Amino acid sequence: MSDNSYDDVRLTPARRFVLAMMALLVGGLAAAVLSIEEEVIELRDLALGNLEASGVGNPVTAVLLNYRSYDTFLEVAVLLLALIGIWAVAKKARIPIKSPNTPVLITFERLFMPLMIVSGGYLLWLGADRTGGAFQAGAVLGALGVLWVAASLWTPNDRLRRLTRPALVVGMAAFLLVGGGMMLLGGDFFEYPREDAKTWILLIETAATISIGITLVMLFIGGIPPNADQNKGESGDHD
Amino acid sequence: MIDLDTGTFYMLVGTVLFGIGFYGLIAYPHLLRKILAMNIMGIGVFMIFIAAAYGSGEGDPDPVPHALVITGIVVAVCATGLALSLAVQVQALTGSPKLDADKE
Numbered sequence: 561m562s563d564n565s566y567d568d569v570r571l572t573p574a575r576r577f578v579l580a581m582m583a584l585l586v587g588g589l590a591a592a593v594l595s596i597e598e599e600v601i602e603l604r605d606l607a608l609g610n611l612e613a614s615g616v617g618n619p620v621t622a623v624l625l626n627y628r629s630y631d632t633f634l635e636v637a638v639l640l641l642a643l644i645g646i647w648a649v650a651k652k653a654r655i656p657i658k659s660p661n662t663p664v665l666i667t668f669e670r671l672f673m674p675l676m677i678v679s680g681g682y683l684l685w686l687g688a689d690r691t692g693g694a695f696q697a698g699a700v701l702g703a704l705g706v707l708w709v710a711a712s713l714w715t716p717n718d719r720l721r722r723l724t725r726p727a728l729v730v731g732m733a734a735f736l737l738v739g740g741g742m743m744l745l746g747g748d749f750f751e752y753p754r755e756d757a758k759t760w761i762l763l764i765e766t767a768a769t770i771s772i773g774i775t776l777v778m779l780f781i782g783g784i785p786p787n788a789d790q791n792k793g794e795s796g797d798h799d
Numbered sequence: 800m801i802d803l804d805t806g807t808f809y810m811l812v813g814t815v816l817f818g819i820g821f822y823g824l825i826a827y828p829h830l831l832r833k834i835l836a837m838n839i840m841g842i843g844v845f846m847i848f849i850a851a852a853y854g855s856g857e858g859d860p861d862p863v864p865h866a867l868v869i870t871g872i873v874v875a876v877c878a879t880g881l882a883l884s885l886a887v888q889v890q891a892l893t894g895s896p897k898l899d900a901d902k903e
Contacts, residue, residue, distance in 0.1 A: 567827040575826045586818035593810040593847065604861035619862030620869070628866065635870050642877030646884040654887065695869055772873075779880035782887070 615757025617689035624693065625761045629750040633735040636768055639775045640732060647784050654782035665711040676704040684769050688758060694731075694765040698772025705777030721785060724774060731771030734764050809850035816843030828897040830886040834879060841875045 571579070607619055607627065614622035624632045680700040687693030738760055739750040752760045778785075816839055823836030845868045852864035890896045 567829045567832055569827070578822055578826050582818045582822045585821065586814050589814040589817065590811050593814055594807065596810075596851070603863045604859075607862045608859055619859070620865045623862050623866035624869065631866075631870060635873055638874050639877050642881045645881045649888045650884050654884075693869075695873055776876070779877070782880075782884055 613754065613757075615752065615754075616687075616761055618687060618691070618693070620691075621687050621693050621761070625765060626750075626752065626757065629735075629739065629764075632768075633732070633739065633750075636731045636735060636771060639772060640728065643728065643775055643778050646779065646782060650783040652783045653785050662711070665707070666713065669707050669711045669713060672707070673704060676700055680704070680769070680773070684765055685762075687765060688762060694768040695772060697765075697769040698776065701769065701773030702776030702780075705773060706780050709777060709781060724778070724785065727770050727774040728778065729771065731764075731768035734767030738764055805856060806850045806853045809853070810847050813843045813846035813850060816840070816846060818843075830889060830896050830898070831883075834882045834886060837882070838875060838879060841871065845871055 607623055610627075611617065611619055611622055614626040616622050616626070680697045683692040683700060684694060684697035685692075687696070738752075742751050742753075743749050820836045820838070820840030820843060823839065824833050827833065827836075848864040848868045848871075852861040852868075854861065886896065889898070893899075
């Protein structure tokens with residue numbers, strides 16, 4: 561059996577055993593799920609009851625950016641950590657930044673870029689009161705970036721490349737500045753001023769959206785994007 | 800007799816997804832398959848959380864599990880990206896997309 565072959569999916573005795581164990585596990589989990597009492601968690605009423613004070617109308621956004629903003633802050637940090645991990649194991653970008661141009665993709669990209677930016681911004685704004693928010697908006701912008709890389713519109717000598725690293729950290733920076741700034745002013749970490757909590761939440765979310773979008777594109781590329789001068793010598797992939 | 804409402808149904812589907820993913824993770828050596836299996840396990844957990852937020856379907860859903868799930872999705876995407884990168888590195892260094900211990 562060669563190493564590169566796909567898995568042999570035949571049901572060997574060992575797999576039968578694993579399958580039986582899994583059936584038992586699922587049975588146990590199902591029993592546990594069925595035994596959950598209704599309304600054991602009272603967080604729902606707390607979260608919904610204090611919506612007025614949170615500055616936003618969408619309870620999920622209130623949890624993410626107000627009640628538990630520390631979690632969301634660390635979540636943005638996890639994105640960055642994953643990217644640092646990828647950059648540590650794969651120094652060179654795996655998806656070549658320069659790929660064959662295709663007119664269909666480029667035209668599609670040019671038509672959809674403004675639409676995707678507008679819908680990303682709309683999702684971000686909408687997150688305050690309805691379904692939406694920084695992660696959804698960041699995902700739309702990330703998809704735009706992936707299309708952009710695929711269509712070779714993002715050339716390494718672009719001014720955009722120099723903005724990549726600042727854009728990656730702007731989300732965490734905004735979180736730290738707002739959260740830490742409140743501490744310096746005598747409040748708690750992430751205690752927003754009551755009257756304009758929404759402004760601060762939107763500010764942090766905007767910065768986070770930019771970071772999330774760029775990080776997703778960088779995850780897709782799978783390595784450090786090459787410099788303009790690095791790129792000249794090595795157009796082929798000699799990994 | 801079990802009173803099977805919508806929330807409970809989706810919770811049970813979540814446990815089955817978790818089991819399918821766990822089986823894939825253990826039973827097959829290819830790293831890409833393991834990464835996909837891990838994602839299916841995660842989706843099962845998300846489904847249970849969302850179903851828990853739905854509860855009996857009366858009143859507004861609980862926003863706290865929703866926030867946990869969106870955090871979980873982001874972390875899952877990060878972990879998948881990092882895992883794929885490591886898997887590609889394993890393939891590049893050893894010439895095989897499987898770990899030594901798993902080779903047949």
